[in-house]
Amino acid sequence: MKPLFEQMTIVGVGLLGGSLARACRRRGLAGKIVGCGRNRATLEEAKRLNFIDEAFTDPAAAARGSDLIAICTPVGSIAGCARAMAPALREACILIDVGSVKAPVVEAMGKILPASARFVGTHPITGSEKSGFAASDPDLFENAKCIVTPTPSTDPDALARVTGLWRELGSTVLPVDANEHDLIYGAVSHLPHIVAFALMNTIAELKTRQGQAIAVYGGNGLKDMSRLAASEPVMWKDICLFNRDAVLDIIERFEDTLDEIKSAIGREEEDYLVKTFANAREVFELAARE
Amino acid sequence: MKPLFEQMTIVGVGLLGGSLARACRRRGLAGKIVGCGRNRATLEEAKRLNFIDEAFTDPAAAARGSDLIAICTPVGSIAGCARAMAPALREACILIDVGSVKAPVVEAMGKILPASARFVGTHPITGSEKSGFAASDPDLFENAKCIVTPTPSTDPDALARVTGLWRELGSTVLPVDANEHDLIYGAVSHLPHIVAFALMNTIAELKTRQGQAIAVYGGNGLKDMSRLAASEPVMWKDICLFNRDAVLDIIERFEDTLDEIKSAIGREEEDYLVKTFANAREVFELAARE
Numbered sequence: 001m002k003p004l005f006e007q008m009t010i011v012g013v014g015l016l017g018g019s020l021a022r023a024c025r026r027r028g029l030a031g032k033i034v035g036c037g038r039n040r041a042t043l044e045e046a047k048r049l050n051f052i053d054e055a056f057t058d059p060a061a062a063a064r065g066s067d068l069i070a071i072c073t074p075v076g077s078i079a080g081c082a083r084a085m086a087p088a089l090r091e092a093c094i095l096i097d098v099g100s101v102k103a104p105v106v107e108a109m110g111k112i113l114p115a116s117a118r119f120v121g122t123h124p125i126t127g128s129e130k131s132g133f134a135a136s137d138p139d140l141f142e143n144a145k146c147i148v149t150p151t152p153s154t155d156p157d158a159l160a161r162v163t164g165l166w167r168e169l170g171s172t173v174l175p176v177d178a179n180e181h182d183l184i185y186g187a188v189s190h191l192p193h194i195v196a197f198a199l200m201n202t203i204a205e206l207k208t209r210q211g212q213a214i215a216v217y218g219g220n221g222l223k224d225m226s227r228l229a230a231s232e233p234v235m236w237k238d239i240c241l242f243n244r245d246a247v248l249d250i251i252e253r254f255e256d257t258l259d260e261i262k263s264a265i266g267r268e269e270e271d272y273l274v275k276t277f278a279n280a281r282e283v284f285e286l287a288a289r290e
Numbered sequence: 291m292k293p294l295f296e297q298m299t300i301v302g303v304g305l306l307g308g309s310l311a312r313a314c315r316r317r318g319l320a321g322k323i324v325g326c327g328r329n330r331a332t333l334e335e336a337k338r339l340n341f342i343d344e345a346f347t348d349p350a351a352a353a354r355g356s357d358l359i360a361i362c363t364p365v366g367s368i369a370g371c372a373r374a375m376a377p378a379l380r381e382a383c384i385l386i387d388v389g390s391v392k393a394p395v396v397e398a399m400g401k402i403l404p405a406s407a408r409f410v411g412t413h414p415i416t417g418s419e420k421s422g423f424a425a426s427d428p429d430l431f432e433n434a435k436c437i438v439t440p441t442p443s444t445d446p447d448a449l450a451r452v453t454g455l456w457r458e459l460g461s462t463v464l465p466v467d468a469n470e471h472d473l474i475y476g477a478v479s480h481l482p483h484i485v486a487f488a489l490m491n492t493i494a495e496l497k498t499r500q501g502q503a504i505a506v507y508g509g510n511g512l513k514d515m516s517r518l519a520a521s522e523p524v525m526w527k528d529i530c531l532f533n534r535d536a537v538l539d540i541i542e543r544f545e546d547t548l549d550e551i552k553s554a555i556g557r558e559e560e561d562y563l564v565k566t567f568a569n570a571r572e573v574f575e576l577a578a579r580e
Contacts, residue, residue, distance in 0.1 A: 125509040129574070145507070174507075180499060187493050188508040192515050195485055198548040200570035202540070203477050205547075209470060215576035217435070217464075218478040219415040222577045224514040225482050230574035233567035240555045240563060250492070251552045255545065257495075258488040262541045265530045273530060277523035280490035284419070284520035286505035287512045 004165055005094075009034040009066040011059055011081055013046050015127055016098045017072030018136030021051045023169050026138045036062035042133050060088040068094050068165070075099040076238035079108040086112055094158045095119045100185060101242040102149045102178040110153075118158035121149035121178060123185070124171060129230035142170035149178040186246035188287075190239055191254055194247070196228035197236070293321045294455055295384075299356040301326040301349055301371055303336050305417055306388045307362030308426030311341045313459050316428045326352035332423045350378040358384050358455070365389040366528035369398040376402055384448045385409045390475060391532040392439045392468040400443075408448035411439035411468060413475070414461060419520035432460035437475075439468040476536035478577075480529055481544055484537065486518035487526070 008030035010017045017037075024030045035043050035052035036059055043055035056062035063069055063085040071078050078097050089095075095117055099105050102121045109119040126144040128135070146166040150159050163173045176184065203222075206214050215222065240247055264272045298320035300307045307327075314320045325333050325342035326349055333345035346352035353359055353375040361368050368387050379385075385407055389395050392411045399409040416434040418425070436456040440449050453463045466474070493512075496504050505512065530537055554562045 125507070128510070145509070147507075176507075177499075183496075184498065184504045184507050187496050188504055188512050191492070192489060192511050194551060195489055195548070196511075196515075197567050197570045198544060198551055199482060199485055200573035201566060202481070202544045202547045204569060204573050205543070206473075206477050208474065209467075213573075213576050214474045214478055215573045217415070217437075217466075217474050218577040219435070220418070221482050221486075221518045222478050222573075224517065225486075226570070226574040226577045227514065228511045229567075229570035231567075233564045233571075236567050237560055237563040241558055241560070244555055244558070248552060248556055251548065251555075253495070254488060254492045255548065255552075257492045258485070258541065258545065261484060261488055262538060262545075265534055265541075266538055268531055268534070270527055270531070273527040274523045276491060277487050277519075277521075277526050279494060280487045280516070280519035281523075283490035283494050283503075283505045284516040286503050287508040287516045 003031045004029045004161065004168065005031070005066075005068040007032045007034065007066040007068075009036060009062045009069045010052070010072055011036040011062060011069065011085075012072035012074075012077075013037045013042055013052070013133050013136075014072065015131050015133075015135045016124065016140075017070065018046065018051070018133040019138060019140035020070055020072060020098075020169075021046065022136055022138035023141055025051055027168060029165065029168055030068070034062050034066060046133060059084040063088045063090075063093075065090055066093060068096070071095065071097040074232075074235045074238050075101050075105065075242045076234075078105050079112060082109060082112045086114060086117075089114060089117050091116050093117050094161060096122045096162055098122055098124055099242075100189065100239045102147075102181045104242050106149055106151060106178045118155040120154060120158055120162040122162060122166065123147040123149070123181065124166070129227050131232040131235070139170070141166065144171045146171035146173050147181055148173055148175050149181050150175055151178070182243050182246050183250075186243050186250045190243055190247050191250045193228050193231060193236055194240065194251065195254065196225050200226055200229040294319045294451065294458065295321065295356075295358040297322045297324065297356040297358075299324040299326060299352045299359045300342070301352060301359065301361045301375075302363035302367075303327045303332055303342070303423050303426075304362065305421050305423075305425045306414065306430075307360065308336065308341070308423040309428060309430035310360055310362060310388075310459075311336065312426055312428035313431055315341055317458060319455065319458055320358070324352050324356060336423060349374040353378045353380075353383075355380055356383060358386070361385065361387040364522075364525045364528045365391050365395065365532045368395050369402060372399060372402045376404060376407075379404060379407050381406050383407050384451060386412045386452055388412055388414055389532075390479065390529045392437075392471045394532050396439055396441060396468045408445040410444060410448055410452040412452060412456065413437040413439070413471065414456070419517045421522040421525070429460070431456065434461045436461035436463050437471055438463055438465050439471055440465055441468070472533050472536050476533050476540045480533055480537050481540045483518050483521060483526055484530065484541065485544065486515050490516055490519040
């Protein structure tokens with residue numbers, strides 16, 4: 001099979017970028033894969049393992065000649081990275097990012113990139129509390145959802161080719177408006193993480209009478225929840241700030257819901273509690289659906 | 291190996307009671323196993339599968355002659371069950387429960403049971419969002435923690451035999467004061483469940499522009515969290531009300547912590563957010579420890 005792209009540059013060879021390089025390599029989707037990152041040792045390791053062909057620490061040098069550039073850095077670094085690459089981009093080059101917040105990225109790209117560059121925002125719904133190249137996995141995108149956020153000015157050919165790339169990697173591609181994406185993921189991803197961070201900090205402050213941390217008493221439920229809270233702190237700081245308005249709104253909705261449950265416990269409103277807890281099951285069934 | 295108990299009565303043949311019957315049967319820990327429940331069909335099925343030898347819907351009839359009685363009903367039904375059995379208890383009979391709240395149960399038992407009966411509160415830290423006999427598993431207690439809550443008046447021989455039972459089933463037995471248990475599990479179990487219920491209700495109220503439920507966009511994080519929220523509503527209503535004071539206190543601590551994070555996001559306090567999110571990892575490591 002002919003590669004989908006002649007030369008692919010992947011900026012940020014961490015969990016997502018590293019997995020993307022390995023997944024594309026295994027499936028022969030790129031004629032040549034160029035890696036770019038700040039950590040020279042990681043790049044050399046990726047090259048030694050034959051996941052990338054060339055390595056650069058300078059984004060402009062890494063971008064030169066590529067017909068696909070995937071920016072796989074934390075949300076807070078995407079614009080700076082695009083700015084550094086802008087003068088070096090090949091004519092009609094396609095750029096994607098994999099950030100968890102889309103509207104500010106899509107907007108920034110419109111200002112930063114030259115008119116000939118073709119940007120498509122993407123967000124693969126995968127990953128874990130692990131981060132870094134060592135956690136990368138060539139099957140990470142298999143059976144996952146991948147959101148794409150085209151705008152009216154997105155080039156249709158670029159959108160088709162980016163959609164094709166994610167499909168080849170095993171993902172189900174769902175187009176969603178960038179602003180709506182940020183509201184949806186503010187609720188189904190950012191809020192759960194923030195709640196998990198708050199929960200673990202609450203628990204961390206409590207000790208047994210013997211001064212022991214109480215977390216050691218937890219069961220599988222705590223383990224599941226604390227896994228979210230073990231996510232990369234700088235990445236999640238960026239996500240919270242880039243999606244600030246949606247996140248603040250959704251935290252307030254959550255606080256209202258929790259307050260109602262708290263009041264019902266205080267007033268021993270049994271029927272309300274049973275109804276509310278039963279209602280939560282509905283979401284479980286939707287979330288568990290593939 | 292000689293059975294640990296001549297005759298064991300298990301009241302409530304659901305996830306925990308059913309698993310206890312199957313685990314004891316497989317390991318030959320009871321000479322005879324008597325099942326008790328409200329659902330005649332479940333009891334007959336358990337008997338047909340040879341997990342129990344006899345079945346009763348009347349607790350007093352089920353209790354007669356047993357040297358171990360395990361009350362595996364929801365927390366709200368334990369006292370009523372003990373009251374019904376009290377007149378029929380064999381001399382020096384040992385009783386345990388498996389409820390998620392301990393202090394009110396331990397206190398009630400002291401009043402309800404005759405002086406010759408020997409009660410030990412226990413709480414196996416296992417289970418899942420599933421409930422009912424169909425979800426029972428003879429290996430449910432393997433590699434799990436089991437809290438026991440002896441008081442100064444607990445019979446030492448009964449405590450030793452109950453500890454021995456849970457150890458035979460593969461659990462690590464941890465003695466904890468009943469009041470302290472309720473504070474610890476208010477934080478490491480009840481709060482995570484309540485937060486998960488509130489989170490799922492918040493998400494359930496939000497729809498896409500096309501009126502679609504947004505939960506279908508969720509990834510593995512949401513799936514993990516929603517699993518907690520799929521727990522049995524009546525059981526959790528009971529837990530919240532029986533551990534009301536501790537639960538209300540811990541919800542308030544959580545709300546304070548979440549409010550601080552919300553303020554930090556609003557004020558874009560990057561350092562605070564990174565520090566707070568990183569702190570949450572500590573709990574992950576403790577909770578993941580076996």
